Amino acid sequence: MNPGSRESAEETDLALIARWKAGDSRAATELVGRHADSLARFATSAGEREEIEELVQDTFVRAFSSLDAFRGESSLRTWLFTIERRLMLDRRRAEKRQRSMVPIEEAEGATEYDALDGMVAQETAIRVRRAVEALSPMQREVFTMRVEQGLSYKDIAVILDTSEGAARVHYHNAMCAVKEYLND
Amino acid sequence: MTECVSAKMRDALPDLIHGTLDAGQVAVVEAHVASCTECAREIALLQAVIASAPRAPELDLNRIVTALPTPSGRGLLLHKGGGQPVGSRKPQTIWSRRPILRVAAAAAIVAAGGLSLVVGRDALNPERQVRPPVSSAPASAPAASAAATPTQVAVSAPANVAERVPATRAVASTGLSLVGGEVQDLSDEHLAALLKEMDHLDPIPAAEPEAITPVIGETDSSGMLQ
Numbered sequence: 001m002n003p004g005s006r007e008s009a010e011e012t013d014l015a016l017i018a019r020w021k022a023g024d025s026r027a028a029t030e031l032v033g034r035h036a037d038s039l040a041r042f043a044t045s046a047g048e049r050e051e052i053e054e055l056v057q058d059t060f061v062r063a064f065s066s067l068d069a070f071r072g073e074s075s076l077r078t079w080l081f082t083i084e085r086r087l088m089l090d091r092r093r094a095e096k097r098q099r100s101m102v103p104i105e106e107a108e109g110a111t112e113y114d115a116l117d118g119m120v121a122q123e124t125a126i127r128v129r130r131a132v133e134a135l136s137p138m139q140r141e142v143f144t145m146r147v148e149q150g151l152s153y154k155d156i157a158v159i160l161d162t163s164e165g166a167a168r169v170h171y172h173n174a175m176c177a178v179k180e181y182l183n184d
Numbered sequence: 185m186t187e188c189v190s191a192k193m194r195d196a197l198p199d200l201i202h203g204t205l206d207a208g209q210v211a212v213v214e215a216h217v218a219s220c221t222e223c224a225r226e227i228a229l230l231q232a233v234i235a236s237a238p239r240a241p242e243l244d245l246n247r248i249v250t251a252l253p254t255p256s257g258r259g260l261l262l263h264k265g266g267g268q269p270v271g272s273r274k275p276q277t278i279w280s281r282r283p284i285l286r287v288a289a290a291a292a293i294v295a296a297g298g299l300s301l302v303v304g305r306d307a308l309n310p311e312r313q314v315r316p317p318v319s320s321a322p323a324s325a326p327a328a329s330a331a332a333t334p335t336q337v338a339v340s341a342p343a344n345v346a347e348r349v350p351a352t353r354a355v356a357s358t359g360l361s362l363v364g365g366e367v368q369d370l371s372d373e374h375l376a377a378l379l380k381e382m383d384h385l386d387p388i389p390a391a392e393p394e395a396i397t398p399v400i401g402e403t404d405s406s407g408m409l410q
Binding site: 024025033036041045125126129168179 | 195199201202204226229230232233237238239240243244247248249251252254255
């Protein structure tokens, strides 16, 4: 890990937060531009398919409404992910249905690819995605946070309200399960 | 395939892909991957997982920024509007789903308040006292009441009060006017009529109230609108 670069990024986030608190609304624009896409990817990886922009917006609104509660113990991005994940859980509870990962449409693109390598790549992507979807919810969350978002075990532990050790174990179990699925 | 014995190296593979390692760590991990078949395969797998991830939609950042609270510069947050998070929104009620009902309810409250004000004012104004005929005058009624016409009963009130309160009148849809006096002054017949009328009152209007068109009409000798 590169703690130096991350720390400087955190300082910049904290500086932007301080500017925003001082009345500089442009600081909010910078913060949104910096983290919005990550939040959208995070929501998508978690299985959200609808109203992702609204979810990201709600995450920022809630975060900016309670910035006084942000103590800087984790990075702003980790804090935003934590808020977004809670919103997703609230949304799912409210809808009273388990939002499953949207199955990949096998027909999508496959018939449009003329090149053989393109078809192979598409089929590989489908198999890999199915392997990820076959994980338990906790394993899938940890795995996608680690692999797709590049979060550290420490950040994952904060977001999931668990320990770093538990996050590490979930990740390695998930990796073994994915490999096993693909080798079958 | 041999099992990689370096858990530390395997742990660092996602960080290598995401570029969160410093230069020294990158050199160490890349050297390991070059000599470890399993880690090289795992790198390929991680890249395939990333490539297979569903694409996030394009975001309208301006819309998001517009919804954010406005900094006050003193730590006090003011919403620009529309910025309440979905997760914190209260469950929608029929009132919030149908704003017209709120308008109708507010109109009903205002109408009821206005009617009570009219009744209260008339109660203090001896010039405007209109009371339904009573079958028997109560023993405590003042002598002036007995001398009044059946439909107009004067209630003694201080002259200065009568001067302060402007003359108003109340008109009930059934022709009954509840003004001044005590409830026990009403006959059983009129009490029953009033109760029946109240039973028909709906606390929540069923539809949007119609526009009120003011009508200026003549008044009769008792001050009632024709």
